[in-house]
Amino acid sequence: MLRLLPPLLSLVLLAQGGPAQDSRPFPAADSKKGLQVQMVDDALALGIRHAGINVNLAALLADAGTAHRVGFRSEDREYFINEDYARSLDRQIKPLSDAGVLVYLILIQYPSRVPEKDAVLIHPKARADGKYIIPAFNTATETGLRHYRALIEFLAARYSGEKSVSGQVWGYIVGNEVNSQFTWYNLGHIPVAEAAMEYEKAVRTTHDAVRRHSLHARCYLSFDHHWNVSVPGISPTEAYKTKEFLDNFARTAREHGDFEWHVAHHPYPDDLGNPRTWEDKNAWPTEDSPHITFKNLEVATRHMNRPDLLWQGKPRRIILSEQGLHCLDTPDGETLQAAGFAYVWEKLRRQPGIDALIWHRHVDHTQEGGLKLGLWTTKPGTISEPGRKRPFYDLFQKADTPAWDEAAKFALPVVGLKSWDELKGP
Template identity: 35%
Template sequence: QTVYLWGEMDLSMKEVRLLEFLPEVSLAEHAILREGAMLFAPQAGIRVVGSPAGTEFFELTLPRYDQQRDRTTSRWGLAVQTPQGDWQLLSFWKYATDLSAAASEKLPLHKPRGIKGLGGVVAQYPLEELLELGIEQITVNVVLTSLLDNQPHPGWFPFQHAGRTWFVNPGPLARYDQLLKFADEHDIVVSAILLVSFGDSSFAKLIIHPEADRAGHFAMPNLTDSEGVAAYEAVLQFLAQRYCREDREYGRIANWIVHNEVDFGWEWTNMGRQPQMVFMDHYLRSLRMVHNVTRRFDPHSRVFISLTHHWNTPAHENWQSYCSREILERLIASSRIEGDFAWGVAYHPYPQNLRNPAAWNDHQVNETFETPKITPKNIAVLDRWMKQPQMLTSDGRIRGLLLSEQGFNTPDYSAESQQMQAAGFVYMWRQMRGLSSIEAFHNHRWIDSPHEGGLLLGLRTVPEAGKPFGTKKQSWEVYQALGTPRENEATRFADSILPAGPPQ
C-alpha cells in the first residue's frame, strides 16, 4: 500500500523538488523547450511530493492512494522551479518499475500449449470447433465504449472506482464472459484487443480523443484531461478486476493488445492528423496505463503494440501513417529512459498484397532490418530483431512476440483458390520453424465476412441461408492438421506449389 521512490542527485543542486506527474500530463501538449531545458508550467496534474535536496542518495515513501486515486499510474521526476514559476526537469520522469507487490491476485503465468491461434473470436460462433481445430490461443476484440457509461440505463449495474460510480452494460459483458470462460476451461490463452469505437454516449464523449476523426475505424483514448483519464482507467480497472481473478470465475485475459495497427493510426487508432512524436506521446501513455492498471491484479499481465506489415515504409506526408520501425524504436527508448515494463509486439505479417495468398512471391521484402515490409517470406527478420540487445527486457529476456493478425485470401471459392490459400498456411508454418521468439500465430479469420472489402481470409465461407457459419474450406482441414502427427500427410499437396528448399 505504499509507493517507494529512490534515486541519487548532485549535492550542489539546491531547492530540488520531487514531482508527481498524473497521466494526463503530456510532453507533446504541456512541455516547453527553452534553451535546451524541459519546462512545465504549474498545473493541477503536477504535484510536489518531496524535497530531496542536500542528500546524494534519497528515499521517499508515499501512500499508494492519494485519497481514492491509485498512484500506480503516476510518473515521478526531479525538478527545480525557475524565477518565472515553471518547473524545470532535472531528470527523465520515471514510471513504477516494480509492481509485483501491487497485484491483488496470485495468478500463475498462463503459458500457451502451442502457437496455433485464431483471431477475432466471438461468443456467437460454435466454440466447440476451436477444440476440433486444436486452437491454443485466441484474440478477442474488446470494444471499450460499449461496456461502460457514466449515466444509468435500465438493466445496467453500477461499478465503483476511485470514488465515482460508473454503469456496466450487461449485454456485451455476458458475451465476453461466455467466451473467456470457455477459453479458460479449455486452456486457451486469451489476448484482448482494446478498441475505442466512435459513438455519441456520454461515456464515448469522455473516452474518445477530442481530435479523433470519424474517418477512422477506431479512436485513440482521451488522455488529454482528468475526465478522459478517469473514464479510461475505470473501464480498464473493470476489465482487469473481472478477468484477472485468482478464481477465474469469468475466465482470464493474459495479454492486452493496446489498440489496433497504430502505425496506420488514421485508419485504426485515430486521433486526427498528428506528428509522430505527438501521436506516440499519447499512445505510450495509453500503453503504460493498460500495463499498470492490469498489474494491479495480474502479476504477469503484458501489453503489446499492434503493427502492420509495413515495417520500414516511410511515414505518410500528412501523418496518416507512421514508419513501424521508427515508432517501435520510440517505444524502446521510452522503456529504457522512463522505466522498463512488460511490453511486447503484436505484429501482422500479411502477404505484401492481402488479396494474393502466394506470399512466397513477395518482392517488396529483403532479409535486412531495412526491408520495406515483413511478410511470411521474410518473417525471420522479425525474429532476429526481437533478439537484439536493445529489444531485450531489463533482465535480458526476449519480449513477447504475437503474430496477432494475418491470413491468406481466397479470391473466390474455386478449388484452385482454396488450394492456394491452404498452401499459404503451409508456407507460413514452415517459415516459422525454428523462430523461437514467436509465441502465437493468430489466423485472421475464422469465418469469411461479407464486410471486409472483398477479402475472404477465413477457414469457412461467408454465411448463407441454412449455413450460419458458412462451409469449411480446404484450409480448415489443413489448419487443423498443422502441429499434429497428421501434418506431413495433410500438407504434402503444397510441395508442388511452394518453392523447394529451406525457408525463404
C-alpha cells in the same frame, strides 16, 4: 468524470476489493495455433491454444440509455458498466480459458454516437470529420485517462485476478495497428514522436491497471506489416513506419521508467488480396525491409534482440495477433490458400521468438473489402454466418498434430520448395 444516472442494477464491483492479485507465471502453451474466435465450440474442435477476442470499450461503458448497468469503483470514483456486454464477453472467454486456451483481449473502441460518452473516450485530436474506423483512446485529458484506466481495471479484476470466475485472460492488446493510425487508432495529424508518446500513455496505463490483478499477464503493442515504409497515399502525420514508431515508443518508455510490454504484429502479405505470400517482393530478409510479412518473420524476431529493446535482459515476446490469406475466386484459389497456410505454419515453427499465430478470420465477412480469409465461407445472404468449411480448415486442424507432415506435403511444389527445411529461422 462522466456523470451517468444511477444504475438500474445496484451491484457494485470494487476495483480495490476484487479478486486477489494472481502471481502465476504467464503460461507456456503447447502450441502456437490460435484464432480470432467467432464460434467457440468449433474453435475448440480445431485444437487452438490461443484466442483473440475484440473488446469495444465504448460498449463496455454504460450510459443513461443502457438497460442493465453495474457499478464499479476505481480510485474512489464510481463508473457504470454495461452488464449485458460484460456477460457476452464471459460467454466467449470462460469456455475458452476453461479448456486451457490462452485468451488475449484486443482493446479497441468504436464511436458510440453518444456525444457525452464520445467526448470522454475519444482522443480530442482524432479527426473532427470522423473519417476513421477506430479513434485513439483519450489519453490527453485527466477525465479520459481516468475512464480508460477504470475500464481496464474492470476487465483485469474480472478476468485476470486470482480465481477469476468469469474466465481467464492473459494478454491485453492495446489498440489496433497504431502505426497506421489514420484508420485504426486515429490521432489526427501529428508527428510520429507525438503519436508514440500518446500511445505509450495508453499502454503504460493498461500495464499498471492489469498489474493490480496479475503479476504476469502481458500487454502488447499492435502494428501492421508496414516496417520501413508507411501506407502509401496517406499523410506522414497519419501513417508511420512501424520500425520508427516502435523505436520512438521504446525510447519514451525508457525515459518514463521502463516497463514490461510486448509486440502483437500483423504480417499480412504485401498484397492482402494475393495469398502467394512466399512471393512477396517487399519482404526482404534484412532490417531495411519495406514490409514484415509471413515471408520474413525473422526480421521481427531479430529486431527484438536489440539491446535497447530487451526487458530484464531478454527479448520481448511477439505474437501474430491478426493476419490471414485471401481465397481467390479462381479454380486454384482454395488450393493456394491452403498451401499458403502450410508455408506460414512452417515459417512460424522456425521462429522461437514468436509465441502465437492468431488467425483472422474464423468465418468470411462480406464487409471486409472483398477479402475471403476465413476457415469457413459465408452463408449466402448473410454477412458472417458460417456456410461451408474450406479445404484449409482440415489443414489448420491438423497443425501441431502427428497428421501435419503428411497433410502439408502437397504444398511444397505449390510454394516452390523441395523441403520445408529451406525456410529460414531467426
